[in-house]
Amino acid sequence: MAGVSGCIKYSMFTFNFLFWLCGILILALSIWVRVSSDSQGIFNSTNVSSSSNAAVDILIAVGAIIMIMGFLGCCGAIKESRCMLLLFFIGLLLILLLQVTAGILGAVFKSKSDLIINETLHENAKLLSTTGENAKQFQQAIAEFQKEFKCCGLIDGAADWGNNFQPNSELCKCLDTQRPCTTYKEQQVYKETCISTIKDLLAKSFIIVIGIAFGLAVIEILGLVFSMVLYCQIGSK
Numbered sequence: 001m002a003g004v005s006g007c008i009k010y011s012m013f014t015f016n017f018l019f020w021l022c023g024i025l026i027l028a029l030s031i032w033v034r035v036s037s038d039s040q041g042i043f044n045s046t047n048v049s050s051s052s053n054a055a056v057d058i059l060i061a062v063g064a065i066i067m068i069m070g071f072l073g074c075c076g077a078i079k080e081s082r083c084m085l086l087l088f089f090i091g092l093l094l095i096l097l098l099q100v101t102a103g104i105l106g107a108v109f110k111s112k113s114d115l116i117i118n119e120t121l122h123e124n125a126k127l128l129s130t131t132g133e134n135a136k137q138f139q140q141a142i143a144e145f146q147k148e149f150k151c152c153g154l155i156d157g158a159a160d161w162g163n164n165f166q167p168n169s170e171l172c173k174c175l176d177t178q179r180p181c182t183t184y185k186e187q188q189v190y191k192e193t194c195i196s197t198i199k200d201l202l203a204k205s206f207i208i209v210i211g212i213a214f215g216l217a218v219i220e221i222l223g224l225v226f227s228m229v230l231y232c233q234i235g236s237k
Contacts, residue, residue, distance in 0.1 A: 005233060012077040012226040019219055020070025027063030073223060077230060085231045089224060096220045103213060121195050125154040129162025139164065142194060146171045150179055151194040158184035
């Protein structure tokens with residue numbers, strides 16, 4: 001192993017193993033979000049369904065690519081293969097550039113996406129008071145959401161349910177004394193609407209995604225440095 005630093009070699013292997021694990025995590029979380037019944041129920045009948053599904057599909061592809069890149073980096077480090085290391089460097093550089101571009105576009109269009117989501121949820125609040133297969137699916141998802149997060153209605157509280165309030169009144173009933181309640185049709189219901197909870201969850205998810213992206217960027221930069229140093233050392237053997 002003359003001319004090749006053992007420290008660089010095994011550091012490269014370690015970072016790529018972590019990178020590979022990150023790929024598995026992204027892939028697993030993305031698949032879970034894609035098949036999640038709650039998220040599908042709330043957004044399937046909205047205008048953001050196709051775009052949100054497309055975003056998750058992209059994350060699934062990214063997770064799979066990261067797994068492949070991590071494997072290439074690990075094998076390239078252990079086998080001291082310049083070809084694998086070069087492929088790893090080029091692929092990782094492209095991923096980093098795409099990640100930076102996606103981050104910039106996400107920041108630029110965040111306000112627009114918030115507006116679209118807000119308008120879509122306001123429009124689909126009408127489904128709570130109507131009948132039909134799409135309406136029932138959406139109502140079931142909101143009912144489960146109300147039960148879990150202790151909110152009622154989407155925009156105007158219990159009034160959003162209209163004539164469908166009585167069959168769903170139990171899920172709106174204010175049982176938690178720590179939460180603000182209001183009276184609707186002689187029943188105590190949760191005052192907080194679900195749209196504020198949904199927005200809070202989306203905001204927290206956005207922060208988590210940004211944190212993961214920054215963490216991945218650090219690992220990617222270290223991977224680029226280690227791969228190029230190891231590539232040069234193998235070439236000078």
